[in-house]
Amino acid sequence: MPVPCNRCNRPLPKWGLATQHAALCPECGARNIVRVFPALFYAPSGPVATESAAEGEAACFDHPGKRAVAACSRCGRFVCQLCSVDFKGAVWCPSCFTAGEYQTKTVEFENSRTLYDSTALVVAVAPLLMWPFTALSAPIALFVALRYWNRPLSLVRRWRWRSALAVAIALCEIGGWTWGIAYLLLKARAGHG
């Protein structure tokens, strides 16, 4: 399919694309800025070719009929061309790769992270809308902020200001409650006296 318009999904005209500035969609009239890169014209790669193992040759652990081309850098199992996973300069077998061993060494395959610093901040701030809930939320926010202080932040963030702010707000809330309770107790004692 040629380049489609984002709005109506209809193909944009060739003469519009050739201008390199903006292609006007003939269907919906929207102006499209299109940048096409050479990757569009790469030839699709074919299936991985594996050779059959001859008599006496080392064979793949998972495919005994296929010739081994390498050994797993972790468990040492022989792997064929199909099974070998080339990652960070080492060859891995599929089992070791999927076992997640590599995850302790790299962030390249992470697709999500829990943001404990944001969680602590939201738990500290959001209950201020209904302030009586801060009696419960402030200790929770303090716990979350301190317990997960050393956990990795977002992949793209640098600073822990959210955790620090959550601790500060939670401490203020706890201080406020402590002061309020102490005030009421002293007042009650003075009333009795």
Added chain:
Amino acid sequence: MADTRQKYRKIPGRRRGFIVSASLWTGADHLLAVRSARFQEQYKRFYFRDIQAIVITEAPRFVLSMPLLAAAALLLTGVLIVRVLLPALDAWLWLLLAALTAVWIYISMAQSCTCRLYTAVSREDLPSLYRRWTARKALAELELRIAQVQGVFTEDWAEAVDVRALGPAEAASQPAAAGFRPAAARPRTWVSDIFLASLFADAGITLWLMRAPISWLADVSVALTVVQIASAIWIFVQRHRGILRIGMQRLAIVAMLFIGGMTYAQMVGDAVSAALAGKRGPIAARARPRSGIVRPIYSGGAALLAIAGFVLSFKPE
């Protein structure tokens, strides 16, 4: 987990919603699309060597971002303060507010866009690029990085583009992936039903209390508020699990802000009334709106929210 941190550089453009935000970053060899839902971030990587095309289409986008809402709230507060202190400037401030609203409408209609990225196996909307000027800046940066990896065309590609498939083959007839969550969510669950029922009941009881103040009925109203808060929290959980559609979560957020706002409005109102009456000492905090002004607003607001929720519950996908 060991944090072998990569160096990422931010690409212009960021979308900051009340809960969800999106941004783009460039790494050594890939573009990182980040979508954040406050408590969790999700990442998608597009390697520069794989990007086939980027298409920016001019389209109206009425996005209410958090900085915009914060600025609007600040401005409105300023208007209210000036209205009391300098009544002569009142009309000018409203004029300024109207002009800024007109600017926002113009930008949303005439200076906005959608941006989509294609690889051989995916096509992805980039929600952080929704204004034309940021999209152009981002495109310029990305073009440079992609050209460093893929090189540049030496001949006219527009002629050849007809014979090549852009993006995944099956995507041509489908809408682009708008988010990371599968669209199997339901419009309503029993939790959302309880939430809406409690809002309806609360609106009715508050209305009744305006006519006849009955103490046990006021206690029921307080209990209903607790039910609303608990069910709103459970709605967030259901949304996070992909059970419930996002509309109900938004309604729950608005309802929580409304209830909280009313509580504080009541407290401020009490303080002002006490000050006007010349009373001293701490003001008693009330869990429910009891004054004559706040009560009809609360009742009407709760009823409107419940009606909106009812519509959302039966709205087709």
